Amino acid sequence: MEIIRGHKISSGTAEGSVLISHDPLSFFGGVNPETGIVIEKGHEIEGVSIKDKVLVFPHGKGSTVGSYALYRMKKDGVSPKAIVNVECDPIVAVGAIISNIPAIHRLEQNPLDFLRNGMKVRVDADHATLEVLD
């Protein structure tokens, strides 16, 4: 089992399977808040649900309302279980914190390089680690 260190954005621990997007993501306008399905036209993971995934993407983009959109998804049970960013931005950081979604960034290795869709991982934001379970 491999453990990679990073930096904490939002506290908590979660296990789940990886969903990777190389494109930045907007939680406001880019994701259907009722289903968790990505709806942005031409997006790498358009049509894919982020629900219960360990969502791995470079950083957020778009409106600051994105923080509230993530909060709403968490309340409705369609949010990701954890977030792993290459370099987190304020919108995603604030969204993860107010929603109690564990989130880390600035890993020793670029997560977009060594993670693959469907891998089982554990994000322990309190210790700022990502553990590959399979």
Add this chain to the structure above:
Amino acid sequence: MLDGSEGYAVQKSMEILVALGEIFGAEKLIKISSVQVAGVSYHNLGDAGLEYLENLAKLGARSQVITTLNPAGMDLENWRELGIDEDFAIKQHKIISTFEKMGIRSSCTCTPYLVGNEPKKGDHIAWSESSAVTYANSIIGAMTNREGGPSALAASLTGRTPYYGMHLDHDRTAQAKVLVRAKLDSVPDFGALGFATGKKLGNKVPFFVGIKQPMLEQLKSLCASIATYGGTAIFHIENVTPNHTTIPTETITVENEDLMNAYEQMNDESTRVDFIALGCPHCTLDEIKKIAELLKGKRVTREFWICTARQTMRLAEEHGCAHVIRASGAKFACDTCMAVAPLKGRFKVLATDSAKACYYGRGTNSFQTRMGTLMQCVNAAVTGEWK
């Protein structure tokens, strides 16, 4: 505060501020004296935002410093006349009363510096609303980053903000000299200047040379425009603004043709205007007086909004000019504006004196836009034709 000893709302707010501080490399949090919170319109917040705010209020969140709000999605009293539907109004009122429960003043304006939220030079503050941020940094000499809604609220509930960016002298230093050779007369000229400079410099900090004795309304227009089209949170004007800076060597010029180009960019083809909106940023008393003079004895034939703070409208009532405006059929849109009200689909062509309003009119509401002087806007409201 971070350990939860002062309650969950404070703890969450501190988590937000610490995380932002880490992202931006802040060495510490500092105390602040004033907050301006954006993210007030139900149109932008939605039910998710409302729930978040209600939860914070329920958990006992209280603002620690003077805090004012950005414009809401409607006039909080006169919403029916502005064509807002009742469901929207109910939600919007809930949002406002939730902010009030947290001890936040419900003056909803993008010009908090006109209605009693007036920081002094050198004060550390946490403001959102990019035009107000730029005004506070550049014209007042206070120090604030461009906060988002939730981070500004977190600052209000803790009285603190991360120490980076615009709180440091280094990041406020001018990076390019802007030689203004263009002739500047009206408020929209300054909007055009902000557009031209923003397009040339992006978020570099400008040092303007050649702007003589600008009026508050002109500076307000420049702040809104340069923040919208460039992204800088501060600028300097030789012999006008209060901040000290070194003078950069990199120099650009803004000529009359740059301003003309800006006007061309703001003006779409249609000459048939069906919506006129002034007050982006919110009108001052002086602007309202000028509009009243132009409207005297006339009757408008198109929807005409004068967006302003409620306090400013009350002053206009005392001065007698509010009566002239209402008699013409024009409407005050207090607490709100053309950028955050739910207007999509209601109008096709917006006329305004604001470069920023053109950006949001097009982007959020898919309007065509026309930008010109107060007189051009008032004439359009009377005749429906842009000249």
